């Protein structure tokens with residue numbers, strides 16, 4: 001099978017993933033690439049409905065395992081409905097968050113155990129791991145400041161977690177990066193949007209050229 005390329009974007013709240021993905025999508029299309037921009041949880045109607053349940057501020061009673069299973073269920077549906085078909089067509093998929101978010105947020109920050117959460121996700125994704133993952137590295141407090149000053153962004157249930165939770169998310173990501181060193185590309189996201197975009201674009205194009213050879 002002539003499989004496309006699956007790229008994921010990870011990082012704590014407000015790291016700039018969504019902003020940079022939109023800019024990359026435009027840049028890649030200008031370079032002649034076929035590219036699908038999507039996100040998790042969501043990307044297709046069933047997964048967007050699951051997103052609404054998970055992130056709804058009223059759902060304060062949600063059990064951490066329920067949360068982990070809902071993210072995995074949304075992931076499965078999104079994968080089979082649009083990600084795998086696009087990869088089978090030979091396209092590039094840029095996805096805002098994927099399994100590493102579950103490992104960092106549910107596995108580490110919620111304390112469920114990274115290995116346990118990895119195992120339930122293996123059931124959901126099989127061997128569909130990303131070809132490369134960009135990690136947008138930012139101080140969690142700066143990330144939260146960014147989303148708080150964005151009047152257009154609705155604050156969700158996860159945003160409302162205490163700062164210690166968001167710091168643990170970042171610690172969790174470091175453990176995951178150490179485990180999958182070859183897959184991760186780290187970008188300093190504490191700079192201007194233009195600087196972050198230029199570096200990410202250059203590193204992504206290098207990765208795509210190398211992978212296509």
Ligand SMILES: Nc1ncnc2c1ncn2[C@@H]1O[C@H](COP(=O)(O)OP(=O)(O)OP(=O)(O)O)[C@@H](O)[C@H]1O
Nearest residue numbers: 012013014015016017018019146147150191192193
């Ligand atoms: N490098 C940057 N410098 C300053 N502000 C930024 C930068 N990147 C993004 N922003 C702003 O920060 C806010 C959050 O950005 P964005 O939604 O892209 O982050 P995100 O990583 O997708 O966040 P989340 O995962 O919480 O949805 C937006 O208002 C965006 O305009």
Ligand SMILES: Cc1cn([C@H]2C[C@H](O)[C@@H](COP(=O)(O)O)O2)c(=O)[nH]c1=O
Nearest residue numbers: 040041071097098101102105106158159
């Ligand atoms: C995929 C995934 C996401 N999360 C968390 C991370 C964020 O707090 C929200 C998603 O909101 P965003 O604005 O789209 O970034 O969900 C998680 O905890 N586990 C996951 O697997």
